Amino acid sequence: MRILGIETSCDETGVAIYDDQAGLLANLLYSQVDLHAEYGGVVPELASRDHIRKTVPMVMEALKLADSEPDDIDGIAYTAGPGLVGALMVGATVARSLAFAWQVPAVAVHHMEGHLLAPMLEDDAPEYPFVALLVSGGHTQLLATQGLGHYEMLGESVDDAAGEAFDKTAKLLGLGYPGGPEVARLAVNGDPTRFNFPRPMTDRPGLDFSFSGLKTFTLNTAQKLPQPLSEQDKSDIARAFEDAVVDTLTIKCRRALQQTALDKLVIAGGVSANVRLRESLDKMAAKLNGKVYYPQLRLCTDNGAMIAYAGCQRLKMGESAPLAVEVRPRWPMETLNLD
Secondary structure, eight states, X not given: OEEEEEEOSSSEEEEEEEETTTEEEEEEEEEOHHHHHXXXXXXXXXXXXXXXXXXXXXXXXXXXXXXXOGGGOOEEEEEEESSOHHHHHHHHHHHHHHHHHHTOOEEEEEHHHHHHHGGGGSSSOOOSSEEEEEEOSSOEEEEEEEETTXXXXXXXXXXXXXXXXXXXXXHHTTOOSSHHHHHHHHHTTSOTTXXXXXXXXXXXXXXXXXXXXXXXXXXXXXXXXXXXXOHHHHHHHHHHHHHHHHHHHHHHHHHHHHHHTOOEEEEESGGGGOHHHHHHHHHHHXXXXXXXXXXXXXXXXXXXXXXXXXXXXXXXXXXXXXXSOOOOSSOOGGGGOOO
């Protein structure tokens, strides 16, 4: 089965072609970072317009790279949510139109399920069951995953997600967008002993997350220092913030593994590219005789490959989307569960 995948949920246009026998045949990604950088965050209207310009040409290019014709495509998968409604509508409309023209089924894919399944594209793919930590711009979630469409929510962010906190911290430090890589870059030269930031919600039972208070603590710390902040001040704050996020995520993942008695942890989403987080989770899992699975770095951020793969699995189960285009800016993971 050969599937075309289209991802347009936010500020990256991703188009890929996945074959369940030959693997990933094409994977194209266009980032709108430069477009939104001057605004310090994503401008929804600009994002939608750029997806309109890029999506169809990228589909044509992906077909060439995969040495494929429309007749070779068995189905089309597209991100239907969660995400920015205008951006989602672009990908969904293109996908449904192509599916109608090519007379193949289309399937609506949940963005976070795409992230969850991204490690399945690796040679060393995890086997079910496992605990999944999903850390993207707007989501921080822990799930017990028994199989495709069998997800139990163990904990999630009750306010700011980890990725949002990274972006907001970067903004208050005067760094560029997106914030995660900028904070991590600055933290390399930071003194880990200068500041001690809180590890939110780790002093109580449970697996939910809260990073809003940590963001405020970071702001207050910065405001107490002589202004303007020196480069070393910024580096030390970035290091303290990153350490707090990494420790918090690690503590919660350890609890989740112990609570579920599972020994495999999957981590996916943009924040999963953070080097210090990967090192911390690897050490934690090793102490529990477990193992952590990641997607390769190019598949950590939003991409069409994960959507094509997830769509392929759903299409194999007989799912398909109706002709009418419907997107879901909010879409709880629990609604994906199969009977």
